[in-house]
Amino acid sequence: MALRTIRIAGDPVLTRKCREVKEMTPRLKELIDDMFETMYESSGVGLAAPQVGILKRICVIDTTGENPLVLINPVITEREGEQTGDEGCLSLPGKAAQVTRPMKVVVEALDRDMNPVVLTGEELLARAMCHEIDHLDGHMYTEFAEGPVHDVTYEDEDEEEEE
Numbered sequence: 001m002a003l004r005t006i007r008i009a010g011d012p013v014l015t016r017k018c019r020e021v022k023e024m025t026p027r028l029k030e031l032i033d034d035m036f037e038t039m040y041e042s043s044g045v046g047l048a049a050p051q052v053g054i055l056k057r058i059c060v061i062d063t064t065g066e067n068p069l070v071l072i073n074p075v076i077t078e079r080e081g082e083q084t085g086d087e088g089c090l091s092l093p094g095k096a097a098q099v100t101r102p103m104k105v106v107v108e109a110l111d112r113d114m115n116p117v118v119l120t121g122e123e124l125l126a127r128a129m130c131h132e133i134d135h136l137d138g139h140m141y142t143e144f145a146e147g148p149v150h151d152v153t154y155e156d157e158d159e160e161e162e163e
């Protein structure tokens with residue numbers, strides 16, 4: 001495993017639409033391992049492949065530190081309720097803004113062995129799923145921000161989840 005360089009907002013790779021994964025390969029498994037390592041190293045709760053420069057529909061999420069999820073070709077099939085709160089992104093370090101997301105989503109995806117899975121996410125996990133899937137279509141949370149994109153102060157940093 002190896003750390004990958006996280007692309008920062010302004011990098012055109014973050015605005016591109018990613019391609020579907022057709023088959024799993026040793027190289028893609030290595031990418032997934034590297035994405036987890038890079039995400040944990042940066043204290044993030046999610047990371048999408050374009051954030052490390054790979055235009056494929058793959059994201060990794062772990063909102064608890066104990067529930068690593070791989071989402072390949074994910075599609076949101078149900079949305080319920082809403083939540084409004086601060087959201088951050090590893091591609092925009094030290095910043096956050098208010099974004100409204102569904103309180104609950106159902107996602108259909110493939111796991112790292114390309115088996116179909118149906119995942120339900122609520123609260124932070126729902127937010128992370130929406131945020132990461134947006135990355136696969138070239139979207140950053142700042143496009144949906146309801147207030148100013150603000151600096152995260154040092155004291156707040158422990159409470160921020162960066163995706």
Ligand code: NI
Nearest residue numbers: 089090091163
């Ligand atoms: Ni992000």
